[in-house]
Amino acid sequence: MPQLGFGVWQVPDDEATTAVALALEAGYRSIDTAAFYENETGTGKALADSGIAREELFVTTKLFNSEQGYDSTLRAFDASIDKLGLDYVDLYLIHWPCPDRNSYLDTYKAFEKLYADGRVKAIGVSNFLPEHLERLIDATSVVPAVNQIELHPQLQQRELREFHAERGIATEAWSPLGQGKGLLEVPAIVAIAQKHGRTPAQVVLRWHVQIGNVVIPKSVTPSRIKENFDVFGFELDTEDMAAIGALNEDRRLGGHPNEVN
Ligand code: NAD
Numbered sequence: 655m656p657q658l659g660f661g662v663w664q665v666p667d668d669e670a671t672t673a674v675a676l677a678l679e680a681g682y683r684s685i686d687t688a689a690f691y692e693n694e695t696g697t698g699k700a701l702a703d704s705g706i707a708r709e710e711l712f713v714t715t716k717l718f719n720s721e722q723g724y725d726s727t728l729r730a731f732d733a734s735i736d737k738l739g740l741d742y743v744d745l746y747l748i749h750w751p752c753p754d755r756n757s758y759l760d761t762y763k764a765f766e767k768l769y770a771d772g773r774v775k776a777i778g779v780s781n782f783l784p785e786h787l788e789r790l791i792d793a794t795s796v797v798p799a800v801n802q803i804e805l806h807p808q809l810q811q812r813e814l815r816e817f818h819a820e821r822g823i824a825t826e827a828w829s830p831l832g833q834g835k836g837l838l839e840v841p842a843i844v845a846i847a848q849k850h851g852r853t854p855a856q857v858v859l860r861w862h863v864q865i866g867n868v869v870i871p872k873s874v875t876p877s878r879i880k881e882n883f884d885v886f887g888f889e890l891d892t893e894d895m896a897a898i899g900a901l902n903e904d905r906r907l908g909g910h911p912n913e914v915n
Pocket residue numbers: 660661662663664686687749780781802803827828829830831832833834835838853855856870871872873874878879881882908
């Protein structure tokens with residue numbers, strides 16, 4: 655899985671075609687969408703139009719909460735793959751655990767069937783807490799490849815990252831730029847950006863890369879799409895990493911995994 659991908663939450667279907675096309679042109683090969691984003695059709699169109707070989711692309715989509723359950727998951731997967739215009743996806747994620755629905759185990763069993771049938775190359779989850787992961791791992795046979803969680807310098811998720819590392823689960827960061835709200839103006843980040851002649855967004859993405867996260871920034875602005883992909887030509891030093899490490903506030907921008915239904 656590429657460590658740096660492109661996210662398309664809140665991008666309308668028709669704009670997704672343009673945004674994903676720009677991202678592919680800039681060099682991204684991993685695209686993160688979801689049934690809930692209602693832009694699988696537009697995303698799939700850009701993938702097809704790009705002429706890039708299927709095996710060079712890494713496409714992630716997610717099963718939405720209302721479709722949890724064994725049979726409904728299989729139906730929802732068919733709908734997603736139809737919209738994307740693909741034969742398989744590289745990674746399929748359960749979007750939220752929704753513990754009140756008590757159906758993520760049945761959902762995951764359908765994921766295991768899709769995996770065994772070769773219709774998805776890897777299966778994983780999103781927004782799972784250790785308690786959900788433990789229950790899932792105990793009751794099923796394929797350890798989730800990925801847990802995609804909210805993670806940025808103001809919500810560093812150290813314990814959950816450690817938990818993932820112990821079990822061989824990749825940590826994928828959503829809202830890696832803190833949705834661009836305030837994080838990119840934090841003085842410590844601005845100072846590090848000036849020191850390296852980079853932008854605050856590049857510094858934050860570089861921090862993710864250096865702590866080992868998979869990262870999927872979103873933008874619809876052509877220059878930012880390029881800028882966010884250009885984070886492999888410099889390195890943050892120990893001092894920079896410590897300064898960013900000190901910014902954690904355990905501050906969530908999105909919902910709590912036990913509360914989203
Ligand atoms: P993000 O942290 O990627 O921030 C995106 C916003 O930051 C943009 O809309 C723009 O306002 C700003 N921005 C982007 N690049 C910039 C730059 N170079 N300079 C200045 N500002 C810049 O936020 P996100 O979209 O919430 O998260 C990224 C992706 O993560 C989503 O598109 C989606 O694919 C995924 N996601 C998943 C979940 C989940 O529940 N699994 C939830 C939210 C997001």
